Amino acid sequence: MTAVTGTPHTVDTHARTVDTHPRTVDTHARELAAQRVPFVHARVVRAQAPSSAHPGDEAIVYGDGRIEGFVGGVCAEESVRTAALGALRGDGPLLLRVLPEGDEDFPDTPGAQVVVNPCLSGGALEIFLEPVLPPPxxxxxxxxxxxxxxxxxxxxxxxxxxxxxxxxxxxxxxxxxxxxxxxxxxxxxxxxxxxxxxxxxxxxxxxxxxxxxxxxxxxxxxxxxxxxxxxxxxxxxxxxxxxxxxxxxxxxxxxxxxGAPSSVGHDDRPVQAVDPVCGMTVTVRPDTSHLAVGEEELWFCGPGCRDRYAAGLAS
CATH class of the missing domain: 3.40.50.720 (NAD(P)-binding Rossmann-like Domain)
Incomplete structure (x- = not known):
């Protein structure tokens, strides 16, 4: 867990705005740290074809589950989001291994947190998740x-x-x-x-x-x-x-x-649900794939699982 400090530890109380022009994830991470915004810096350190991500790809994961950058396709991204929110709220830094179902070819890494993602079209990933938290x-x-x-x-x-x-x-x-x-x-x-x-x-x-x-x-x-x-x-x-x-x-x-005071409170944690098709834990966001079944709202890791579930209902 990285605590961002300054020298001296004095905060500029004037609000600053981050521009929306294209910039590297690393530059944006430094801007967020200076503004005392908690986030997780995710970096792909190993990838196996045909994964869409490559070593060196990186992203920022915010406390509300938003992701800026690229660390893989929809299903891999959802696994990263879930693990990153845990890291941000106390689990600390971790190495996440995202494997497709039945994959035995990707060399093991001791100490890594393993997620078997049955939705992956192939390829495996290792992603280092580093929470960056401002000091109290x-x-x-x-x-x-x-x-x-x-x-x-x-x-x-x-x-x-x-x-x-x-x-x-x-x-x-x-x-x-x-x-x-x-x-x-x-x-x-x-x-x-x-x-x-x-x-x-x-x-x-x-x-x-x-x-x-x-x-x-x-x-x-x-x-x-x-x-x-x-x-x-x-x-x-x-x-x-x-x-x-x-x-x-x-x-x-x-x-x-x-817990350390920050912009991430204990009552603003995103709601999470379990995809009824693949069993993955997903973070409920406005753009999360979902389906209303009667009075029940179901949430999915991506359109593929949602459409598969809907097809089963129609048959």
Whole structure:
């Protein structure tokens, strides 16, 4: 699994747009990484005739199942899509072997994940799938010693930081916010973080001041549980560096319990179904081959399986 980092780990909060002019997959991958878009870089490393793909062919697989580039025909592409989505959500990098049914001639590769695809017209493929994930992004609000210590420690951990609060909204894909202004813009920073849907917010304040500040905001119960005050784990911290350590420890605990914050959430996973003809797991997308049978919607790896199923119904 590749974590994309910068030097220093500071995020440009200005939105950038990728142009649609033709460019190499490798160039596009670098652009996506700079924009903190999670994806899987798929590269064909071995191919057997009559496969339509060749070593060196590559593609990008997004978290919603979209594929840009070329790593084989429709059936091979569907196998890549399914494996890539698993890699993107925690399985890590893998070597995928896509074999036609009954193929015994393709030399084995230890450690590879094997998919037997009965729809393949022939040929076998090995494709390396590398998930490229941005490091967790923490927005730091304030210029106090504790805020500066949080920035320094986040860099040591390999996390990215941004500094747009309280003047503007948090950067896109922010996983946590640390409000450490000691009264300077704290209310505005908290409100902006809540409105942006940031899941984890640390408020650096005494127990008494923190409670008063949160009461003034008139928070809903759902908003209140996202704010941690006093900030950090109780480790007896006294110095700014020790307090920053306790805050980052609590953020790490949150990140590791639910997965690294990114643009790929836990509720936006594409729906998957099983092709009733070949048994392949397919990702349901607007362009996925499908057939309505009564009140049931069936999904297929490609037009071939769909048409075969429909022919069986008609006979």
């Amino acid at each position: 992004l923490i927005e730091i609000a304030g210029r106090t010693p504790i805020a500066e210590a949080c920035v320094a420690l986040a860099d040591v951990l390999g996390y990215a930081t941004a500094r747009s609060l309280p003047e503007g909204p948090p950067a896109e894909h922010t996983g946590a916010v640390v409000v450490a202004g000691h009264g300077r813009g704290d209310t505005e920073s908290l409100r902006a973080a809540l409105d942006a849907g940031v899941p984890h917010i640390e408020l650096v304040a005494s127990r008494r001041r923190g409670a008063a500040l949160l009461d003034e905001l008139g928070l809903t119960e759902a908003e209140r549980v996202r704010i941690h005050s006093p900030a950090g784990l109780d480790i007896g911290a006294r110095t700014p560096a020790e307090i920053a350590l306790s805050i980052l420890a609590e953020i790490v605990e949150s990140v590791r319990s639910v």
